[in-house]
């Protein structure tokens with residue numbers, strides 16, 4: 023009994039300590055991110071790695087998600103004779119929820135995992151240590167630009183996701199199911215507003231980019247410096263980012279659209 | 281990977297992202313402040329617009345011909361003044377046509393339908409529909425039905 | 432000897448990993464302009480000592496002074512300022528795997544000085560020439576052999592012309608010719624540029640040939656110290672065992688453990 027209590031106590035303390043470490047790291051990341059103002063090259067390289075290289079997977083996923091939304095929306099709405107409103111359904115789902123959320127989940131899998139693995143390996147092979155010995159702060163030189171890149175890339179990727187998804191919905195609804203194009207767009211436009219819908223979607227995606235970058239870097243930076251340690255950190259990074267994004271999405275939705 | 285390619289890649293990515301945001305603002309939400317589509321405006325006055333919203337479609341014989349630009353309350357008559365923007369190309373709507381508010385399907389959104397009249401003269405920019413038919417408000421309909429039943 | 436001659440001074444150093452004391456009261460001095468060698472069995476804490484000198488680890492007791500500054504007490508910016516004047520060759524090389532050989536050596540220069548590209552190029556090529564790898568400048572670290580990688584790391588460690596260079600096992604994995612060249616190089620860098628060097632090594636002959644002063648550590652303590660000649664002449668059993676490479680003697684070859692027979696009969700645990 024006391025053994026279990028002790029285990030619980032230790033787990034709690036470890037968890038709190040990890041959280042504290044993560045928060046401290048976040049503070050240093052935010053301060054360090056100013057480096058990209060002095061050396062924009064560092065940011066450009068990382069935006070390429072996490073943003074440009076994620077474009078294809080984001081666009082293809084978005085197209086399919088939009089097409090499925092178009093089909094499902096049509097079959098649901100046609101029973102009520104409201105099939106003209108399929109554009110509304112597609113656009114609102116994408117802009118408010120699926121664009122930011124699915125983008126963040128894909129980002130965690132595609133870019134976040136590689137950030138964790140990269141940082142973890144750099145640590146395991148003493149590259150970060152040797153950088154410190156060269157009087158170069160790895161948090162500022164390596165971690166902070168990657169964090170800034172996630173912050174820039176996720177909102178842009180989410181916007182691409184929503185836009186491509188709407189196009190996918192259009193292709194199915196108008197091209198395949200024969201809904202009037204004008205009605206498709208004007209129903210959508212009458213239901214979707216820049217504020218709150220699109221703005222809230224953008225705010226969500228900024229928050230998700232923040233969380234995804236933070237967790238991925240923290241996991242890599244604190245990974246045990248072994249092959250196993252890095253692979254465990256990578257998996258856990260994706261899992262934790264996904265959970266954090268979904269939980270945060272609920273919170274933000276409750277706050278925004280109450 | 282050469283620096284040039286990286287820079288081009290990032291430039292393209294950022295441009296695409298911003299373009300997507302623009303598409304969302306203009307095409308998806310129809311931000312009219314930034315985009316004034318060609319066409320002309322006419323007005324119609326209704327006793328009750330029900331759930332009609334700005335940017336709702338305007339159609340004639342089921343064909344999309346324009347959309348609702350704005351909805352405002354007339355302070356004197358206490359009626360709803362609805363401004364419709366008719367797209368370019370549909371400039372031969374008879375002047376005695378009727379503007380009516382319908383619901384697409386049972387649960388769908390409300391839209392303005394135009395029933396053509398017989399006059400030779402056509403509506404031009406700034407004209408007003410003389411004949412209108414307000415939205416059918418389901419609650420009121422049910423209420424009327426109930427009172428008739430009691431009689 | 433005046434205080435100015437000592438660049439780094441370690442007093443009563445105590446450091447612990449888990450329950451084990453890696454250092455339990457060690458004193459040593461790194462003198463300016465000299466090559467100081469640290470020798471000792473594997474796992475005796477030589478790498479740990481270098482990390483303590485570089486401020487990457489904090490001692491649990493005692494003092495570590497470099498250039499008159501108490502390293503564990505330095506603030507982060509002060510520590511980084513001090514490190515600009517230190518070079519360290521990591522035991523693993525620790526090259527940046529995403530950068531070419533040239534860019535690896537250029538990295539510290541680019542980070543700390545804004546040199547025009549031609550000057551930087553000349554500087555980097557000179558460093559690479561010194562370790563015999565000018566021709567390998569466009570290779571990636573993954574395309575290098577272990578010995579080559581270590582030489583690139585050496586070139587990188589001296590890229591900023593530091594005051595104190597620490598070499599962790601510079602000779603491991605080098606063929607006899609390269610080994611000779613590296614010994615020459617470390618000695619000449621030390622003498623011509625007026626650096627101070629710390630060389631950690633197992634290679635007894637090479638180390639004694641290059642060093643001005645040698646410390647032998649084992650079991651958390653200083654086993655012996657002196658010039659190479661003094662050590663060679665030493666009749667201490669421990670020093671003899673180490674220099675003559677014998678398994679039996681006072682210096683333990685094994686990581687601390689219960690007796691073998693005891694553990695085999697016990698039959699428990701991993």
Ligand SMILES: Nc1ncnc2c1ncn2[C@@H]1O[C@H](COP(=O)(O)OP(=O)(O)OP(=O)(O)O)[C@@H](O)[C@H]1O
Nearest residue numbers: 448449453471472473474475476477478479480522
């Ligand atoms: N991160 C660590 N965590 C726990 N113990 C460690 C860690 N790093 C090193 N040690 C322990 O500290 C001791 C000294 O390690 P160190 O790397 O300094 O040895 P060394 O003298 O450099 O050995 P070698 O000659 O093999 O490189 C070793 O016994 C090792 O088990």
Ligand SMILES: [Mg+2]
Nearest residue numbers: 477478479522
């Ligand atoms: Mg070592």
